[in-house]
Amino acid sequence: MYSDSTKKMKTGREAVQKGRPREFDAEMALDKALHVFWERGYEGTSLTDLTEAMGISRPSLYAAFGNKEELFRRALDRYAEKGPGSVHAEALAEPTARKVVEHLLRSVASSVTDPCHPAGCLAVQGALTCSSAADSVKQELTKRRLEGEENLRRRFERAKAEGDLSPQCSPESLACYVITVTQGMSVQASGGASRADLLAVVDLALKAWPV
Amino acid sequence: MYSDSTKKMKTGREAVQKGRPREFDAEMALDKALHVFWERGYEGTSLTDLTEAMGISRPSLYAAFGNKEELFRRALDRYAEKGPGSVHAEALAEPTARKVVEHLLRSVASSVTDPCHPAGCLAVQGALTCSSAADSVKQELTKRRLEGEENLRRRFERAKAEGDLSPQCSPESLACYVITVTQGMSVQASGGASRADLLAVVDLALKAWPV
């Protein structure tokens, strides 16, 4: 999934590599790691879970990805760029605020219930709570969620400037509302909600319009 | 918090106890445990975190509460009955469907941002994801969340029968929508959203009315 033409994973490596070549596909291994983190969360995933899913040994994992936390961040980047995280950017490109919201909510409803991958959204499931040892991961996820909300708010501000949104509408509150619904859908999906359930939720959420 | 007149924690104990009396207050210790689980989740909380917060030794904890999972379930019961979980029952008692939803959403917005206790809702934060070892806890939380949604759905069915809700309204979808918003607010609160933020979200969520 999310195939990519990039061959070398490590940053800024020269064209011709010396030494013994890697025997596994780092992109595929990263996808496997993403899948496990997505399902069990950062702390719920053990190194053994990872190496078994990725089909590589511990030293290979550390050589290729640094450590558990760096691997998680790589998985998170991949999720954001090539995975469901990319629906945010797509939605923001819609011509009107209303269409942005429709696109975003429907895409999220579909994505969090997609049987091809674990239920929910990695940014929510990854580490909603954790031990103190994993606080940095939790903060990173919080930051990313806030960034998504900020981007949406800015899109609404633009819409307001364009007359696409009424003057008494608060872009901040509207963005918070929409993101709240998406995060709630992530929890619902992890609890077994179906795609039809969530699409009905989206229809109700959209009844808040016009805002 | 949530003071209770019950003195004996163990089930069905006779009035006069023999042996050395317990030196700690089991109710208070349970509240402390609840607080830690609430903040770090089931697996993010270690036995050491618990015993330090409760001010008791490991063997005392095991003698009084069985084991970590039983302690968690006790904390969950306490949360549901004496803590924020009780707002569900209160909300259901409102005379109209609309007022039920208003009450529930506003109460949750306040509760998940209450500075007196950890952010969010225990049923969401407790174990949204976990290792395979804690699957039973995750399932228990999922079950409790679903029960809350079922109760709300039944309340809406009653409202529909009473003519309080329009005939084309789906009680199931409406309940799913409302619970989705509450769960989203739990995630938002754990990400630092303020009470004002969430009350604005509630106002927008209520604009879906009339349903």
Added chain:
DNA sequence: CTATATATGTACCGAGTGGTACGGATATAG
């Protein structure tokens, strides 16, 4: 060929996990 660089598999490390054995302390029952 040799030298160098990287990857791999085994086998291990210290620390932390949930959980408990056991002996001594403190209450009631008789």
Added chain:
DNA sequence: CTATATCCGTACCACTCGGTACATATATAG
């Protein structure tokens, strides 16, 4: 008093955690 029941604190258990040392295998550079 003794007997019994419960609690408490120390000190420990087996197990898993994330992470690594080291020897070996396999590639390129010269």
